[in-house]
Amino acid sequence: MLAKRIIPCLDVKEGRVVKGKQFVQLRDAGDPVELAMYYNSEGADELVFLDISASSEGRNTMVEVVREVAAKLNIPFTVGGGIQSLDNIKTLLRAGADKISLNSSAIANPDLITAGADFFGCQCIVCAIDAKWNPETGTYQVYTHGGQRATSWDAIEWAKRAVALGAGEILLTSMDQDGEKSGFELNLTQKISEAVDVPVIASGGAGKASDFLDAFQMGKADAALAASIFHYKETSVANVKSFLKQKGVAIR
Amino acid sequence: MIGIVDYGMGNLYSLSQALKRLEQPYFISDEPSVLEKADGLILPGVGAFKDAMGLLNEKHLNEFLRKFAETKPLLGICLGMQLLFDESEEGSLTKGLGLIPGRVIRFSGISDDGARYKVPHMGWNTLEFITPESPLLKGLEPGFAYFVHSYYADLEEPATLIAAADYYGQVPAVVGKQNVFGAQFHPEKSGLFGEALLKNYLQLVKQNSDLLIQNQQSGKVGS
Numbered sequence: 001m002l003a004k005r006i007i008p009c010l011d012v013k014e015g016r017v018v019k020g021k022q023f024v025q026l027r028d029a030g031d032p033v034e035l036a037m038y039y040n041s042e043g044a045d046e047l048v049f050l051d052i053s054a055s056s057e058g059r060n061t062m063v064e065v066v067r068e069v070a071a072k073l074n075i076p077f078t079v080g081g082g083i084q085s086l087d088n089i090k091t092l093l094r095a096g097a098d099k100i101s102l103n104s105s106a107i108a109n110p111d112l113i114t115a116g117a118d119f120f121g122c123q124c125i126v127c128a129i130d131a132k133w134n135p136e137t138g139t140y141q142v143y144t145h146g147g148q149r150a151t152s153w154d155a156i157e158w159a160k161r162a163v164a165l166g167a168g169e170i171l172l173t174s175m176d177q178d179g180e181k182s183g184f185e186l187n188l189t190q191k192i193s194e195a196v197d198v199p200v201i202a203s204g205g206a207g208k209a210s211d212f213l214d215a216f217q218m219g220k221a222d223a224a225l226a227a228s229i230f231h232y233k234e235t236s237v238a239n240v241k242s243f244l245k246q247k248g249v250a251i252r
Numbered sequence: 253m254i255g256i257v258d259y260g261m262g263n264l265y266s267l268s269q270a271l272k273r274l275e276q277p278y279f280i281s282d283e284p285s286v287l288e289k290a291d292g293l294i295l296p297g298v299g300a301f302k303d304a305m306g307l308l309n310e311k312h313l314n315e316f317l318r319k320f321a322e323t324k325p326l327l328g329i330c331l332g333m334q335l336l337f338d339e340s341e342e343g344s345l346t347k348g349l350g351l352i353p354g355r356v357i358r359f360s361g362i363s364d365d366g367a368r369y370k371v372p373h374m375g376w377n378t379l380e381f382i383t384p385e386s387p388l389l390k391g392l393e394p395g396f397a398y399f400v401h402s403y404y405a406d407l408e409e410p411a412t413l414i415a416a417a418d419y420y421g422q423v424p425a426v427v428g429k430q431n432v433f434g435a436q437f438h439p440e441k442s443g444l445f446g447e448a449l450l451k452n453y454l455q456l457v458k459q460n461s462d463l464l465i466q467n468q469q470s471g472k473v474g475s
Contacts, residue, residue, distance in 0.1 A: 002419060003376040003396065040443075045376055071269045076398055076441045096265040098400075098441065120262075121299045121331075123372050123400040168372055168400075197361055199374050222370065252376040252396045 003252040004216045004244065005045035005223035006237055007201060008230045010035055012081075013052050015061035017231075033068045039230070040075055042237040045252055047073070048101070048171070048225060051081035052146070063095050070096020080128055080171075089116045093124060101126035101171055104144035107151055107158070110165050117166025125169075126201075127162035131155035131188060132175040140188050147175050155188060156195050163196045170200045171225065177205025181229065184211055189219035201225050209235060209243035216249055254278040254457065255290030257317070259307040261331065262298045270440035274447065276454050284316035292324055292457030293317070297331035301340040301356065301403070304331055305348060314349060321351055323464065325431045325457050333427065333434030334403060342403050351432045353408035363420045372402040377417040377437075379425050386414045387456045388426060388433060388449060395445035397425060397437035404436065431460070 010017045010032055017030045036047055049069070051062040059082055066079055079092050080101030089112075092100050106113050106127055116125045130147050131140040142153035159170050172192055174185030184202045193200040199222035202215040206226035215224040229235050244251045254271060258264055258280045271278045281287050295317070297304055308314045320326060328336045337348045340356035348356070359371045376396040381389055399417065405424045407413055415426035417437075426449075427434045433453065439446035 001378055002373070003378075005375050067265070070266050071272070074270065074273070074441065074443050074447060076400075076438070093263060094265060096263065096269065098263070098266070119299070123374065123402070124298065169374065197368065197370055198372065199370055222375065 122168035127167035174204040181207030193220040291461035295332035
């Protein structure tokens with residue numbers, strides 16, 4: 001039986017792991033390779049590295065980080081953040097990333113999804129969507145540039161479009177829930193999961209083990225991602241997985 | 253020595269690092285004259301079947317791989333496994349290497365009871381050992397393996413099925429016929445289970461190479 005995946009996310013800036021609360025206020029917290037191996041030993045099913053470097057030096061450092069991680073890690077990992085071109089995609093995949101995730105650049109240049117999928121297969125192109133509830137329009141609005149710029153896209157429509165263009169997976173982050181530790185955005189997760197035929201990763205808001213259960217059962221997510229709670233050891237991947245197992249969720 | 257077939261499709265770095273972790277010497281090449289020196293080959297690959305076969309044909313690897321597999325082991329991984337079959341319906345119907353009988357077809361995305369399901373089949377799935385006595389499964393307990401694929405092999409000979417996963421029906425996960433083996437999942441990304449399976453393949457390659465040397469030597473004595 002296909003297992004639900006638990007995915008720790010590591011935000012990397014200039015080669016070091018950090019984690020922000022609602023995309024600001026960074027705290028430096030470690031070496032990416034060591035943390036990757038730690039999460040692997042804890043039973044993580046996959047990892048996501050998000051490069052939040054501002055400089056081109058930082059981005060080059062990320063390629064080195066990817067190469068070092070790929071040399072040691074025997075589970076899959078995704079790299080996202082600041083990927084602008086097919087060349088960037090090629091560089092990261094050749095450095096050993098299994099998938100890359102596109103966010104702002106996919107909105108700006110949707111053809112990039114198709115170009116990447118044509119070249120390496122859709123399984124390695126993840127479309128990352130940052131969404132925020134807009135009470136005025138009653139829709140979930142897509143934001144780019146680390147949540148700073150609103151777009152005119154509705155999250156569900158954009159998810160469908162991204163999959164039609166060739167995305168093999170959706171990484172959905174709720175900006176409303178991110179950093180709040182009060183649970184994933186279940187309504188939107190479920191809507192998107194039912195709207196597309198590719199796997200959906202729920203992200204933003206995990207605070208405790210039962211939040212993951214909700215993401216899978218109510219949100220219909222295929223995987224769930226969290227950063228802070230694992231990172232600051234408020235709970236562990238192993239704890240979350242044993243809780244889910246008890247509840248009858250298919251877990252590796 | 254293991255040869256990794258580099259025909260321009262896929263992530264050779266992860267696979268080569270996995271061999272490094274197993275302390276297995278390897279080389280990477282797209283030249284039949286170089287690859288033929290290997291004791292066994294690994295054919296990796298992600299991407300589209302048609303592009304992959306195009307490149308294999310262009311680099312004269314199609315004919316070479318079929319000849320190589322007559323005497324030495326070949327392991328195809330993911331798309332590399334699919335290429336071992338007669339043909340694939342991905343894109344337009346495309347001829348494969350024809351080393352294992354069967355056709356590569358797409359997950360329908362609709363289950364027997366009419367419900368939609370997700371394609372690609374992505375993530376960790378449990379394996380069922382169909383042929384537990386296969387040298388590839390030696391000493392292994394059925395565990396989780398990491399899959400990412402939208403197409404799967406529809407086998408013509410049930411005896412070629414070594415292990416299977418269940419994803420809205422039986423999905424061939426490990427196949428084999430004589431010297432030719434295939435893994436639909438990524439052993440290099442499947443944790444300790446994947447590593448153990450790779451190790452079994454390396455062991456099989458070594459045994460085959462020892463046997464070939466032995467036969468050569470006894471052949472010389474005989475003549």
